[in-house]
Amino acid sequence: MLESMLEYQKIDGKLVKIEKEITESNAKKVVNKMVGIVREAQQKIVQIEKNSNNLLDAFQKLQKSFEEQEKIANKFLKLKLETENEETLQNVETKLKQTTTNILVIEKTIAKLSKSITETLKQFELQKNEVLTAKKKHAQGMNVYKNLVEGKQAEVDKLKQDLQKLEKKVDQKLLAKYKKMRDDKIFPVFVPMINNTCSGCSMGLPVKQLHKLDEDKMLECENCHRIIYK
Numbered sequence: 001m002l003e004s005m006l007e008y009q010k011i012d013g014k015l016v017k018i019e020k021e022i023t024e025s026n027a028k029k030v031v032n033k034m035v036g037i038v039r040e041a042q043q044k045i046v047q048i049e050k051n052s053n054n055l056l057d058a059f060q061k062l063q064k065s066f067e068e069q070e071k072i073a074n075k076f077l078k079l080k081l082e083t084e085n086e087e088t089l090q091n092v093e094t095k096l097k098q099t100t101t102n103i104l105v106i107e108k109t110i111a112k113l114s115k116s117i118t119e120t121l122k123q124f125e126l127q128k129n130e131v132l133t134a135k136k137k138h139a140q141g142m143n144v145y146k147n148l149v150e151g152k153q154a155e156v157d158k159l160k161q162d163l164q165k166l167e168k169k170v171d172q173k174l175l176a177k178y179k180k181m182r183d184d185k186i187f188p189v190f191v192p193m194i195n196n197t198c199s200g201c202s203m204g205l206p207v208k209q210l211h212k213l214d215e216d217k218m219l220e221c222e223n224c225h226r227i228i229y230k
């Protein structure tokens with residue numbers, strides 16, 4: 001009963017090795033890394049878009065107040081100054097000066113804002129290029145990855161066939177337990193007892209457990225839940 005299960009695990013171990021080769025391959029690492037880079041750049045792009053909307057809002061507001069100040073200035077400039085009295089002239093001069101100052105301040109702010117907008121556009125370009133480069137590398141990595149998987153396909157199919165044949169011979173309860181742990185990425189599931197310890201997790205077995213193992217030939221490890229055999 002245990003023998004065929006161990007044989008099953010041995011064959012499955014070859015599958016595990018291939019799976020590991022594939023998931024830990026350089027191509028897979030490149031693909032994963034590029035996915036991360038694209039995701040990060042996309043988050044940055046969302047932030048940049050928010051920033052540029054804010055900048056655009058600020059720009060439009062400034063443009064509006066610039067136009068308002070310009071209107072005020074034009075109104076004063078249209079006055080027939082020779083017909084106005086001294087007080088009005090004084091008043092107009094003061095207001096005109098104020099308006100000119102306002103316009104200068106607005107112009108300066110607009111210049112600053114333009115700089116920020118240019119900077120934001122640059123950042124956007126940068127992120128966009130980062131995404132393009134990453135997508136290109138991702139595609140290349142995927143190609144290598146696919147080739148790797150395809151190259152192993154025949155071997156994988158053969159191993160799976162062998163496993164299927166063996167599945168009929170093994171104890172179904174043990175097989176179910178095995179498959180569950182295998183799905184949880186635990187391998188090997190069946191481990192020998194070595195020096196009175198579980199060789200899966202190195203935990204020492206209490207005397208009571210050792211007796212049980214002597215009797216049943218198999219024992220579930222209380223620590224890692226692998227099946228210990230003798």
Ligand SMILES: [Zn+2]
Nearest residue numbers: 198201221224
């Ligand atoms: Zn254990």
